[in-house]
Amino acid sequence: MIPGTGRLVAMRAGMALRLLRVGSAAPALRPRCLVAHGRPSGLSFQMTAGRLFSSATPPGPGTVCWGCGTALAPGSHQCGACARINPQLPLTGEPCPFEVLGLATSPPGAAFDVDLRALRSLFLEQQMLMHPDRLAGAGAHLTPAQVEYSERLSKAVTEAHRVLRDPVQRAFALLRAHGHPIDDGTTNVDSELLMLAFMAQETIESGDPDEMNDLAAENDQRTQEDLEHFRASLAANDLEQAQKVALRLRYWQTITNGLREKQDI
Amino acid sequence: MLSRFASLQRAVPLLSAAAPRRFYHPNVIDHYERPRNVGLLDKKSSSVGTGLVGAPACGDVMQLQVDVDENGRIRDAKFKTFGCGSAIASSSLATEWIIGKSLDEAAAIKNSDIAKELCLPPVKLHCSMLAEEAIKKALSDYEKKQAALKAASA
Numbered sequence: 001m002i003p004g005t006g007r008l009v010a011m012r013a014g015m016a017l018r019l020l021r022v023g024s025a026a027p028a029l030r031p032r033c034l035v036a037h038g039r040p041s042g043l044s045f046q047m048t049a050g051r052l053f054s055s056a057t058p059p060g061p062g063t064v065c066w067g068c069g070t071a072l073a074p075g076s077h078q079c080g081a082c083a084r085i086n087p088q089l090p091l092t093g094e095p096c097p098f099e100v101l102g103l104a105t106s107p108p109g110a111a112f113d114v115d116l117r118a119l120r121s122l123f124l125e126q127q128m129l130m131h132p133d134r135l136a137g138a139g140a141h142l143t144p145a146q147v148e149y150s151e152r153l154s155k156a157v158t159e160a161h162r163v164l165r166d167p168v169q170r171a172f173a174l175l176r177a178h179g180h181p182i183d184d185g186t187t188n189v190d191s192e193l194l195m196l197a198f199m200a201q202e203t204i205e206s207g208d209p210d211e212m213n214d215l216a217a218e219n220d221q222r223t224q225e226d227l228e229h230f231r232a233s234l235a236a237n238d239l240e241q242a243q244k245v246a247l248r249l250r251y252w253q254t255i256t257n258g259l260r261e262k263q264d265i
Numbered sequence: 266m267l268s269r270f271a272s273l274q275r276a277v278p279l280l281s282a283a284a285p286r287r288f289y290h291p292n293v294i295d296h297y298e299r300p301r302n303v304g305l306l307d308k309k310s311s312s313v314g315t316g317l318v319g320a321p322a323c324g325d326v327m328q329l330q331v332d333v334d335e336n337g338r339i340r341d342a343k344f345k346t347f348g349c350g351s352a353i354a355s356s357s358l359a360t361e362w363i364i365g366k367s368l369d370e371a372a373a374i375k376n377s378d379i380a381k382e383l384c385l386p387p388v389k390l391h392c393s394m395l396a397e398e399a400i401k402k403a404l405s406d407y408e409k410k411q412a413a414l415k416a417a418s419a
Binding site for chain 2: 182183189191193194195197198201202205247250251253254258
């Protein structure tokens with residue numbers, strides 16, 4: 001069994017489409033069964049629309065869902081009843097990709113082991129819920145602000161998926177979530193690492209195909225090795241060591257990107 | 266984004282269609298398109314000091330080398346930077362400034378001067394800091410070599 005699958009699948013089944021789940025302390029909101037069009041069963045659409053869109057001012061943050069009028073859990077973007085995304089809540093700064101997709105960041109070891117297939121399914125489900133086209137298509141008349149918000153949220157979800165899909169990017173995001181970003185100025189870049197990086201860049205610059213192939217193989221291998229070291233540091237809860245390893249991964253990734261760019265020409 | 270090697274060989278177009286010119290100050294673009302002093306000096310030479318620095322945030326590598334004459338003046342400097350346009354421009358400017366200077370004068374160059382000259386935005390200030398660090402490391406490397414030579418001949 002792939003580690004992490006069980007956790008993500010359980011998450012999907014039980015609490016499927018919540019956006020912001022703050023670890024295990026969050027109340028267990030159970031969305032009612034969603035019908036295909038996203039409206040809660042048992043509520044007539046006319047009733048909903050009439051109640052909400054006749055008012056001049058949209059509901060404020062943290063109050064009631066603009067889709068069905070149910071009271072929102074504080075801090076939640078998503079209605080527990082109809083699972084609609086609520087457009088009045090702010091999406092400021094650079095949201096943590098884990099948070100955006102509702103994934104826990106603790107314990108770090110488990111958080112890092114993401115099952116890619118489950119992640120992709122989660123991403124597609126989220127997009128189906130909140131994509132601006134879908135929201136507009138449900139017959140609701142969205143205000144421009146609501147449309148803009150849903151677009152931003154949709155972009156945040158796409159970006160979160162992109163980051164979490166790649167182990168190296170995921171590692172950086174996880175460290176940032178735990179207050180140990182690789183660029184916090186506490187780690188000095190080791191001279192040997194710099195020399196390796198410099199020589200690798202010179203190889204890429206030279207464009208010699210054989211040397212570049214050798215470099216690619218070597219770089220892939222040390223990336224995999226360092227990902228294992230990263231996992232081990234997380235398992236040992238040694239975030240400082242994890243940070244040092246992630247720094248190396250940063251350089252290997254720059255080399256990988258450089259090789260890819262060069263080979264695309 | 267301007268992101269490529271400081272080299273006279275151009276394997277890629279200078280500015281991709283996706284990189285809007287207006288985000289880079291003309292001074293930076295000038296150094297990117299016509300970098301001064303790109304290259305390598307003989308690391309093994311006793312008159313050459315090498316400084317290799319890196320920025321964790323972006324995975325940049327910057328190498329700056331100095332060739333010092335008998336009077337303690339920098340007669341030549343070369344750089345090779347793999348990173349963004351601002352990093353390339355910062356190191357290019359740094360080599361321009363230190364040629365002809367004494368070791369003390371070169372050590373006095375501040376990252377703020379470099380940033381000001383290139384009008385670097387806040388998000389790129391670390392590039393000028395990297396250049397200042399590279400100068401200092403190159404000078405320090407040269408001084409270590411000199412000290413070792415003196416100790417050997419004593």
